[in-house]
Amino acid sequence: MEAELKNAYHFIFEEELIDEITRIGVLKKVPSGEKIIEIGDYVKMMPLLVEGAIKILREDKDGDELLLYFLERGDTCAMTLSCCLGETKSEIRAVTEKETKLIMVPIEKMEEWTAKYKTWRHFVFESYHTRLSEMLETIDTIAFMNMDERLMRYLQDKAKINQQEIIKVTHQQIAYDLHTSRVVISRLLKKLEGEGKIKLQRNSIEVLEL
Template identity: 30%
Template sequence: MVVDTNQSYIKQCFPILEERLYQEIISSCSYHEFPSSSYVVKQGAYLNFLPVVLKGRIKMYAEEEDVQFLLYYINSGESCILSFNHLFDPKPVQFSAITEEDTVVMTLPVNKVKEWFVKYPTFARIIINDFQRNFEDLLQTTKEIVCFGIEDRLVKYLENKAKRDNSQLIHLSHKKIALDLGTSREVISRITKKLEKTGILVQHKRYIELVNC
């Protein structure tokens, strides 16, 4: 039953796959279930597979000297393009991937990924589209760090979180937000108090409510 459900997820995520490629993926892939807040990949590891999120969401981030940098998010039907790069350049990965909710991940073996990339134009197109989407996400993150102050970055971060969850209620601690934005909990607490005074948000005991974004 679980396998049937996972195969259904593959169809939903990749409706343009040729039937022959779909069957090859089914016969070659493995499925892994991760509860929320679980590592799928840790920085410094070696990868011999391409992960594809069938259900759930994964946060990609990097760490440097105990400072964490949010890269982007992987949603259902999206491969992790950074790990795809590492398939052709076998070095330790420079990022970590952690689940934001209960997540089902399909892993594809390296040799098959390389074969399908050449053999099936639809598969290559999926990979290229992922590359473009995640490159744009990384570019936007870089622009925000370079051009925006921490207050503007925080507002944008909360807006994006609300959009992803389709909810104005942000269930994140100040510490978690600070880690994602590469700053301190004290800075986030100070700014959220300021934003509350200006009517942008309301702070509740266990969540933040966006009001005027």
């Protein structure tokens, strides 16, 4: 676990903090498509992402989902940090985008490390800033972009997160993430293919324009 932690966080945390995380953290390997945090849960452990990717989703009163942002190696979720520090229920759902490795840290260490380690304080504040910026970008795409532009951006983000041009995803899953209907997504995918930006395959999409 120490090697994986250092690979992901050596440029963020000092040696003493890495040693402490190694001692008390629990390494967890999660398959693709698994929920690791559910809406309404009390968060007891905070995840540090050492490999893979996670998508963070919000849910409306009708149970429909909206993708807020992705987390990658070296990240944590600012909304999870808020739940940990405030001991409140989670307002987000976290789902693995691909096979992911996490180091789970007990929430009681949050305040202690904030006082003890300068790098941890910086990491927490930077996480809040980065995630807020990403959520503002999400709001901007909903408010100012057409659905075909949102869809293309979604496909490009997904390809970059998975580090490959061909992404395995159904039209229905895209519709869930973008809070629209499968019919709309299917029509727009055909339009994007006609424009030479993507190539449709069976249960996968090749992103030609990254």
